[in-house]
Structure formats: structure tokens, C-alpha cells
Amino acid sequence: MGILEVKNVGKRFGGLQALSEVNLSVKENSVHAIIGPNGAGKSTLLNCLVGKLIPDTGSVMFDGKSVLGRAPYEINQMGISRVFQTPEIFGDLTVLENMMIPCFAKRDGAFELNALSAVLKQKDILQKAEHMLEEMNMADKRHMHAAAMSRGDKRRLEIGMCLSQEPRLLLLDEPTAGMARADTNNTIDLLKQISDERDITIAIIEHDMHVVFSLANRITVLAQGTPLVEDDPQNIRGNPKVREAYLGESA
Amino acid sequence: MDAILLQILNGLDKGSAYALIALGLTLIFGTLGVVNFAHGALFMIGAFCAVTLQRILNLSFETVDETQTDFLGNPLKVKTPYVEAWFGPEVGGSIIDWAVPLAILFAIPIMIGVGYVMERGLIKHFYKRPHADQILVTFGLAIVLQEVIKYFYGANPIQTPAPDALNGVMNLGALIGMDIIYPVWRVVYFFFAVLIIGGIFSFLQFTTFGMVVRAGMADRETVGLLGINIDRRFTIMFGIAAAVAGLAGVMYTPINSPNYHMGMDFLVLSFVVVVVGGMGSLPGAVLAGFLLGVLESFASMNEIKSLIPGIDQIIIYVVAIIILLTRPRGLMGRKGVMED
């Protein structure tokens, strides 16, 4: 039994069958990559996992509980954090405040009318956020406006924010898309470090094979809305069906 | 049955004014991304173009008539319009009579000019500013414009009649064997609105210029990247939108005497129309304009008022709320436009 079990998921948009018969099992503490050519349904699948879309058929179980029909914030509170393709952070807030918000969400739940106590008096939250900033090597930027940072820094901040929630499953949607090579390698190192040091499962949707093969210990290939094959990285590398799916796309 | 047909007519008629204003608003919003609270003022300026032309045509010289006296007992000064003196009372009189239709020609260059100056002089600097700032500055502009008009024309409504030939009523129901009496000018107004709306749509649909503008409305950055000077075209679109509002105003003057705050009266309503239609959607704006016009007319029927007292006071808002709750982005709105 994996921590995330996707069974027979299908999703149709008008005349387009975006997903059909998707079965997927993500093992606890693994790094599981989902790859596939453009239009394979990777993003649709991801959106079904986090509550943005509701699949037409099938089930999605996280840790033995169904996530279907739950709002994104509820799914997050169950322990799934998501990193977006373009970093989604609170641009108008300072870096430290960005880091504090997930800490509050972890401590107080989805809503808490905490209107009279001062933020600065929340020592535990401050400590935790500062600690996470240090871990992400951005303590010196704590009073900067988040929007003013470089893209790489924003990505680190977003990952840090997700981690500070101590999620059980971290979902990453093409985390290195549009990044320079150096930034990409930094991100790979960071993710490696996270998966080595923490008790966490990572599911990653990726286009870039370099990233996939540096990180993943399990890979699912998606093509035309349905899983083609699921295997270890070394087996995927040589699989002719996978090649065909990719070459067929480029041809 | 007659009554219902009559109210549909009424509604289409009211709706044409809403649709024209909403169309201009949407053009500006869709192309420039600017929320223009001064659009009602443009409508009002258009109406005052008609008033101004009427005044120009009525410019008179005075002759003293000793046989009559004015209210203070002095000899009466009789005014004769120059136009009548030049062309004779017959021709001159009918020129004055046709002031409102003539004002269309008068208003087009003025409105395009006003639009151009507004866009280059003010709106241009607000493209990158938040919507709230755009609303505030255009609202300020609307106040200034209406106060300027009030300073010169006063606060009272000013009568600007349609030409005598178009002033009567006609029986629209004659063809289908019913009795539907309707004022000629209102029928003219409706067809005028349809013509303008059709013109704008075909302009956008069938000309290269229109194509570029439509592409720019959909994705400004990409079109900009193609090396097309989108800004200049958008400036022209602003002028066109101003002209549409202005013409709607010109033609509206015989229906209701214009006054300086008529723009504000229409402003809120036209925003409701635009939003109900869906921000940025031209067909949505037109559709919502006619829809709300017709519903408003129905709500003012005695039968419906006796069912729900006061419904005609709030119908527009009730419909707006229902539509926005069932269709999150209005009738035909696109996702992500003005949602944050």
C-alpha cells in the first residue's frame, strides 16, 4: 500500500479524454516522478490530486482517506503540500512573513480568528520560521519583499514554506521549468537533501530528464492520459515504448 | 399580448442605450485594461454636443421691436437666428429642426478628439497602475467634466427635440395586424444602435486593424512581441469607444432632455451591464444590455408590480446578483479577468 493510491481515475473535458484508467501508487518515503510528453495529462492528474479538479471516475486515496470532493485547503491540511511550476508565494509580504504563514496554518488549522494578539508575540512561530529560513540559507533576506527576489530564491522560499508545514507528501510541478542550469542543479541538490534528511514522500512532475534521473527512484510514464509504464529509472531509460512516446511527439 | 410586445420593444430600446455604453466601456477595458469611470461622462458630453450644435444653429442677432415689450416693460428684442437670415426662414428653420441628426457629424470628430486627448494625456499613465487608481482618477475626471458642463450649461435639463418629421408615433403592429403605437424616434434610436454595434463588430471582425486589436485584447504581450505597435491602435480604439458613447448620447437627447449629471445616472447601470455580460466580452456587454433593458421594462408592468411591490426599483440588481451567483464570470466573461 502506497501513501498515495490513485485508482482508475478518468477525466474528460468536453470531447477530450484528458485522463483515463490512471492507476498509480506512490510508496512512502520514495521520490516518484511522473513524466510524459506535452499534453499527456500530467497537470490534469496533479490537479486531481490536490482538489482543484474532481475526476469523473475512480478514486484518490491519501493515507487511506479519500481526497475527492475536498477543497485544496483541506487536502493540504491532510498532509499534501504543493509546489507550483512558477513559484506561488506572497509577493507583497516579507520573506519572514511568507515563512510564518504555513507555520500558522500548521499550528492553528484552516481558520483561526486571531485578531488581537501581535504577530511578533508568537514566539514559537517566529522561531520555527527563522529556523526554516536558516535551513534554506535565506535568513539574510528575511526582511526583503518576497516579490523582489530572484526566481531561484522564490523557488527555495516556496519549497521552504511547504516543508515548514511538515507535509507527508510533497508534490512538485516542474520545479525547474524555465530555470538556468545552475539554478536547476541547486534545486536538484536541495530536493535530494530534503528527501535524504526528512521523513517525506516526494512526487514530482517533470519534463526535464536530467532532473528526473537525478532524483527519482520510481518513475511513471504518462502518455495520452494513461500510464504507459511504471518502473525503476534504469529500466525506464532503455524502454522502447517510452522512447517511442517521446520521439513520436517530437516527430 | 400587445402590452408584452410593447414592453419588449421598450426594453430593446432602453437596452440599446445600455448596450452602446457598455460596448464602449468593454472596448476600453478589453484593449487598454483600464476601468473607465469617466465613460458615463463621455455619453454626457456627446449629448451636449447636440445641445451645443443646437445653440450654434440658434445663434441670433437682435432687432428691437417697439410694438412689443419684455417683462420689464422695455421694448422687446426679437431674436433671429443667423441661419434663418442666411438661408431664409424655410431652409434655415429646417436646418435648426434637424440639429440632433446633424450633431452626429458634429460629434464624431469632437468625441474622437476628446477620447484621444483623454487617452494620451491621462489614461496612458495609468496602464500599469492598479485598477483602484484607474477608477479613482477617471472618477475624478468624470466629476470635473460634469462640473465644467454644469458651469456652462446649468443644472436643468435642456430640451433638444428630434426633427418634426421624426417626432410622431408609428404603428409597428400594422404588419402583424396588431396595434402597437411607438414613437418614431425610439425606433430610429434602436436601429441606430444596431447599426453602430454591427459596425463595431464587423470592423473588429473583417479589417486587419480590427484583427490586431482583437489579438491584442486576447494577449497583449504576444502581439507586442510581433513588433506591432499595439499602443497606437489602442489609442485609436479609445477614440472610437469615446465616439460610440458620444453618439449614443447625441441620439439620446430627444428621448430625455440632457442634463449635466446624466452620465453619472448611467454609470452605475452600465457597469452592472458590463459585469453581468462578463468583463472584457463585447457580445456579453451587448447581450446583457438588451437583457437588462427588457427585464427592466417587464418589471415595470403593473401586473408584475402588484405581484412583487417595488420590483421595478431593484430588478437590475436582483438580476445582476442571480446571474453573478450562477455564472461566476457573468454571461460571457473569460476566466481570470478582473478577478483579483
Add this chain to the structure above:
Amino acid sequence: MSEFDASRRRVLKTGAIAGAGVALPTIFTASSAAAFTNEPTGGTVTLGFNVPQTGPYADEGADELRAYELAVEHLNGGGDGGMMNTFSSKALQGNGILGKKVEYVTGDTQTKSDAARASAKSMIEKDGAVMITGGSSSGVAIAVQGLCQEAGVIFMAGLTHSNDTTGKDKKANGFRHFFNGYMSGAALAPVLKNLYGSDRTAYHLTADYTWGWTQEESIAAATEALGWNTVNKVRTPLAATDFSSYIAPVLNSGADVLVLNHYGGNMVNSLTNAVQFGLRDKVVNGKNFEIVVPLYSRLMAKGAGANVKGIHGSTNWHWTLQDEGSKAFVKSFGTKYGFPPSQAAHTTYCQTLLYADAVERAGTFNPCGVVEALEGFEFDGLGNGKTLYRAEDHQCFKDVLVVRGKENPTSEFDLLEVVEVTPRAQVEYAPDHPMFAGGNLGACNPGA
């Protein structure tokens, strides 16, 4: 502390301080230094002219303001004296009021109760106005009247036509010279009956707020008493600009008279729309279709242009009246401003003179003295014939004009012609008439 002139405010305060012995704050509440609110102690007295300067009635407000300025000029002995010469009471000397030079402050009511009260309050609290006057709508008049009652100053209403101003909402400190909805009905109905016969069916379109309702009630009652039938009373939203959807059903309702209980922009638009729909050319039940606008105003009639021709209504006063008072007023107003005054200008001018005269006769600015002088005061020479300020409700009773839109105007001001001057007796009613019941004048309040 020793250098002050005889200015009102300073003397007031110095007196109070001297009384207290030291320069400490003095409390102005009931029974303290002054006898009544804003007692003028210097050489001047301040009046507050609170008129709409922005919004749809701004032109009417501007005309009221002109009349006030003229009245102040006359009170201070300037100009030709206007109606002071024809006024039956000769208490006014042209040396201000009680020898004090008249000064004034102006404010903007915006035709909103809130703004009007704010403006009136600033006149009372900041400028020391001892009387407030003006306004161009009943809502504002009633709101400001209530305020003046509480503050202890006199309110001389401007243009307000609702029965409630001197009915349900009457106040001891408030006075109305203008006529009201009931009087319009009483004056109009017989004329309409003579013109159109007693077998008529009326359809009312009414602005959906209190003034509209009281007028609708008054007109319907008066016409029904003479045999007319009322087929429908339809309320139209205040914000409506296009009345076509309300006019259209009239065509098939079987009515042969349309009564437009609208004022201002509403009136201009509804009348224009009705004429557009060809109502005037229609023949119903074998009779010509007629339109009636019970409350006419020349300023508004101008906005409706040729559409007013031949349409009957009532008005408080019109500049073509040929009595001495009217002639004098038109002359001095026309000479100063170049055009004849409106009925709003007339009523506000009269109110100013009436107030000043009452103060002279009472010998005091104390509101209670003024109230006493005005209650039951009978006068003549202000343009409407013999007039009574009735003690029971502070309403003026005078002749009412029935007018008609002129077919061939000779100038832009010559839009209405007087059809009949309805004598005062015909428009009088008992103070406890049901349309005016429910109010309580209360006691005069001198404030402070």
C-alpha cells in the same frame, strides 16, 4: 483681551467670561448666558441660506440664492426696496432688522437630508445664524426643519410642496410660505372639471417617495370628489430616467387623463416621454386625451420645451402676475439679474421679508417671539393676495395659480400663462384634515 470691536460673537463670549469672573470655559446649555441660540449682540445679524448648489436642483437653488441676496439688499436699505414697498406691514425700515445690518452665509444642501443638515448645523454652530431658510425638496425641508426645532432657531422653508411639511412633520419653529399638494388639488380640480368635463378617467404616475404620494393622494381625492374616476396609480422609481415602460401601459388602460406627480428632472422626462408616445393626439372614450402636471415650475418647464404647451398645472406664483407686489418684485429682480424670478425665488424672498418683519414686530430675535408674531399673521402685498400664516400648522394660506403651458411663447421665460387665480377660500382646509393629521407642532424652542 481688551481689544475687541462690537462683533457679535466676541461680545457674546466676553460677556460670558466677564460674568464668570475669570477666563475659564463657560458652559452653554439651557438657562446659561444667552437667552436663546445665537442671540445677535453686535451690530449685525446672520441669516443662513441653505440651498441646493450641486445636484439636479442646482439651478433652482441658484435662483433662490439670487432672491435671498436681493432680499438682504432691500432689508439693508439698498436697491429699490422691492416688495418692501408693497408689503402691508410697514415695520421694516430698510435699516436691517431691529437696526442690525443683515449678513448672510450660504451652504449647499445637495438635495440630501444629511448634507442639508450638516450645512445648516455649520451655519448655526460656526456662523451663528439665527434663522435658516431655503431648500428645493420636501425631504430636505422636513429634515432641516427638525434640526432647527432642536437647535432653537427659526426655519423658513423654501420650495417644499409635500403635505407633510406642515402636516405630519410640522414643527413649531418651522414656517412654510409655499403651497402644498392639497392646495394644488383643490385649485386644479375645478379648472380641470370645467375644461375636460366631470366624466373622466385618470391614470397617475407618481414619483415613489413621500412628496409624490401626498400629491397623488391630494389630486386623486380632489378630482374624485368632482366625479372623476382613478383607474390606476403607478409608482415610478426616483432614479428612473426613461419612463417609456410606465407610459406604454397608459395607452391601453382606458384612461383619458394622465396625471404626472413628478417634479424636476423626473417631470421633464416623464412629460417628454408621454408626449413622444403620442398621448396628446389620442382620443379615448370619445374625448381628447389630456396630461396634467399638478406642480409646475417654470425652470423645469423650460427643460420640457414645447411639450408643456397646453398642459395644465398649478404653481405658487408666476412673474406675469399684475398685482403691485409681483410687479415690484419682478422689476427689482429683473433689473438686478436680467431675467424674471422663478416661483422658488419668490417664495424665498417672501420668507426672508416675513421673517424680518416678524422680528421687527416682535422686537426680538428670540424664536419664540418670532413664532408668536408670525402665528395668525395676516398680510398682503407679497404677490399672492391676502395671505394668512395659520397658527395651527404654520402654513400660509393664499391664492393658488392654475397655469397652462403657453402655445406661443414670446421669450424663453414666457412659458406659462395663468389660467385662473384660485381664491384662498377654495384651497383652505381644517388643520386636522386627514391628509395632514398625525403631527404635533410642539412648543417653540428658543434653544440655548
Add this chain to the structure above:
Amino acid sequence: MFGLDKKDTSMLIIVACLTLFAPFILNPFPTDSAMAQFNAGYPDLMQRFVIFGIFAIGFNILFGLTGYLSFGHAAFLGAGSYSAVWMFKLVGMNVIPAILLSVIVAGLFALLIGFVSLRRSGIYFSILTLAFAQMSFNLAYSVLTPITNGETGLQLTLDDPRILGVSATADGSIPVTSLFGLEMRSTFEMAIGPWAFQFNVGYYLCALILLAAFYLSIRIFRSPFGMMLRAVKSNQQRMNYTGLNTRPYTLAAFVISGMYAGLAGGLMASMDPLAGAERMQWTASGEVVLMTILGGAGTLIGPVLGAGFIKYFENIFSKINDNVLHSWFSFMPDGMEDALVFIVHPFIGKGWHLTLGILFMLVVIFLPGGLVEGGQRIKGWLSRRKAKDSNTSGETNPAE
């Protein structure tokens, strides 16, 4: 102090001083000078300054923090006013129950409208709130007249029951609003030389409530809740994917700001017991939007400044007439005097709207952050100048 940091404490103290000494600050000109026209230190206007200040502070909690632009906040102000006046009519003239009821009623009303309107965001939200407010206004003006007294506005009468008070005072007047016997309208006057200052009980009650409201808003701004609201404005998507439910946060902000509006409405009725339907019109909602943006949305003090700015123009500029102009310029030669009066004339009296419109535009064009930004720029300019002075002196010293 009071659980605030140093900067906020000093701001609170500054605001406290400004409001408590307002009768002096707003009356800088001697009573008989020509400039007395610009004095704003009379009870009614001072009350309005603080009441609209409270309204704008509340609005800013919603708009400044969450970015949700409500175009219907006047409805809550109106609802508050009506409740307060009904309290005076039915129960008694004490202002405390009236104000409490108006806050509660406005809060409930806001809960209802907010619950529906917050299902949409952006301009769709704005139009929903506008629609609700316009409905309230139109109905209050017409169909709901039995409750609202329509056009005239709800007023007190001599026949009101007032079960805990008297229907009429001994001398036949309507009783006045009071706080346990302390009449709201009573005013202390103080004359110092040619100056006159008025201290009004009602004003000081409003001022104290303003301080409390301002203090509360500082606490909200600095609280985790306030931070969450700013996060909503910044990125709702991230909020949702961080396990936070944005709806209750925005709804809470909406209700809180609605209660502020109700408080303002209740106070308005307590100072002057009348509630008119115009208070709910869209122009009134627009006014508070203008106040907030003009002063500086999202800043603490901005809305109060904006409220003061607009109310000052409305009440002071509208009262200037040609007579006053002539008295100002009377020291000049006749021709010049007339010319000046002619030039200034369109901008005063009935032209006050024009002046206000022009100033709006100038502020928005040149000070995107509102008046607060103007203040900051002046401060920055002064400190730069100071720094430059000390620099230059530092440079010149060694040379000597």
C-alpha cells in the same frame, strides 16, 4: 504600551493628541478674520471628521488588507443609523444601547451580504456589493418607508413611545440624545483673545470611540489575522494550497468592517438623530472608497486623513460665496479684485465639486500612495535635506 510596538504607540499617541486638541487645531484663525471661513473647529464638522474616520478605518480593514473592493459599504452605515434612531424612538435617548444595536445590526447585515458576495472576487465582488447596497437604498427610499420614513428620513417625533425615557420633555420638545444624562449637544465655549474654541460632548464621545477603533485596527493590522488578510490580497492560490480557508478570513474582515460602518452610522444618529436613505446610496459607498484610497489604502492613518480631506471640502468650500471672496480680496484695486473673484468663482460655493474632482486627480496622479505618501515624501525630503546639511557641515569643518 497597550501591546503595541514603539512606532505604533507613538502613532496612536499622535492621533490621540490630534483628536483631543482638534478644537484648537481646527480653529487656527481668529473668529473675525477673513480666514475664519477656513476654520473647521465647530462641533458638527469635527464629529463628521471622526465618524467618517471610523467608517474609513473599518473599510480599510477590508479593502486595505484583503484587496476586496466593496462598493456597498454605505448600506451598513445606513443600517446602523436606522437601528440607532429606532432605539431612540422606542427605548430611550441613551446613546449606548443605540450604538450597540447599530453595530450588531450592521454586523448581521454584513454577514448576510458578505456570505453571498464573497463567493466571487475582483470586480464581480464589487458589483455584487454594489447591487445589494443599491437595492437597500432603493427599497429604503420607497417600499420600506414604514421602517425608514423614505425620502424624509427617519426622525424622532413627540409621539414616540421611548419606554425607558420620556416622549416629550416638560417644555414640549423632543428629548435630546445623551450619555447617562450628559447631553451630546452640550458645548463648552472658550475664548482666548480673538479666538473662540468649542468643546462638544458629542465630539469627545466620538473622538474616544475613534481612538478605540483606531487602536483596534492597529491590533488587527499587527495580528496573525491581519497578516492572513494581507496574504489573501497577495496570493489566494497559495493560501488555499497552504491549508488555509480564505473564505472565513475574508468574511470575518467583511463583517468587522461592516460593524465599523455600523458603529459610524450609530454615532452619526447619536450626534444628530436622523437617518436618511441617501446614506446608503452608491455615491456614499463611493465616498468611503475615495476617502480610503485618497488617504492611502492599507496604511493605518491614511483613511482618517482621506475622510478629513473630503469632509473638509464638502463643508468648508461649499460655503464660500462671492461675498466672502470680495471680502478677501477687498484690499486690492477694484478691477483686480473683480478679476480675482471671477477666476476663483468657479471653484468655490456651487463649484466645490469641481475643486474636489481636480484635487482627486492631482493626488492620484502624483501621489499613488495617497496623502500618506505625500507625507512620507515631505519627511524624506526634509531628512535628506537635514542629512545634506550635516554632510556639508561635516565636509566644511575639516577645511576650517
